[in-house]
């Protein structure tokens with residue numbers, strides 16, 4: 155049957171997710187396992203959101219609201235954009251996929267950073283696109299080089315902001331300079347999955363840029379700070395015309411009812427999430443201090459994860475940590491052969507990670 159499948163699906167190496175806790179317990183016969191591999195919120199979603207989900211469970215016999223009415227109204231209000239400037243997805247991954255399916259034809263080009271979030275590349279290759287990957291410079295985007303990589307065939311430039319795995323962000327100034335003089339036919343996809351974690355004052359206000367630029371798509375998610383990774387919900391913000399294109403491709407019931415209910419409840423509990431942000435900030439500083447004491451270098455991050463230079467084969471380190479019940483990301487497949495990526499966990503989780511790290 156393989157020969158009957160579209161050729162482009164063989165252009166990709168499938169995405170390998172972080173190992174689930176249960177799987178590691180089963181495979182290694184461990185009883186206590188912590189996962190610091192997928193940048194989830196270890197404190198869980200707001201209790202208010204959980205209560206809302208339990209209540210909404212009684213109605214799962216009904217199809218969800220295809221238009222995400224309540225969530226759309228709420229976000230449109232908060233972001234000061236028209237309701238028609240929003241599209242919702244089964245995670246923000248789906249927004250990436252929709253953008254590629256709507257705008258990238260076979261033989262077109264996309265520009266990504268290297269290393270960056272793998273879904274940009276995977277979705278583009280499936281569409282039959284040529285992927286131009288521009289190396290990071292000192293773990294930051296080389297925007298000049300990325301602009302030079304744009305040709306008349308380029309449909310999308312992907313900017314992870316902050317990016318994964320680097321944890322670095324782009325400033326207002328950098329993004330504006332990039333957009334100026336870029337051909338208006340090139341879409342700039344700004345993936346802001348970690349938006350809620352960024353404290354920096356000069357972080358770009360991308361929604362405000364939509365007033366001047368119609369060729370931007372912004373993606374945000376409830377998977378990271380909001381702690382709803384398992385429910386799958388994210389959204390895109392763009393010009394109405396762009397959103398209309400994505401909506402045409404979207405499956406009518408792509409966002410389930412529990413996710414919609416939970417997302418609304420999360421937005422209504424900002425004080426809970428402010429506290430999550432503070433805890434992550436504190437734990438990240440704690441981790442930095444301890445890594446420095448161990449003589450380990452790390453890449454300063456503006457998110458809830460950190461790249462650590464192990465100064466030795468990262469795959470080996472990750473395997474040995476796994477045996478001690480700590481799941482981290484081996485960054486070798488991203489071309490960072492000595493790096494692991496570690497999500498900031500709860501205080502006990504971070505202590506367990508550090509203890510395991512010291513032991514090996």
Ligand SMILES: *Cc1c(COP(=O)(O)O)cnc(C)c1O
Pocket residue numbers: 193244245246247248271314317318345347374375376377378383386387388
């Ligand atoms: C986690 C992540 C996403 C998307 O996650 P969803 O769960 O699909 O919303 C998107 N981009 C980056 C850079 C991420 O790290």
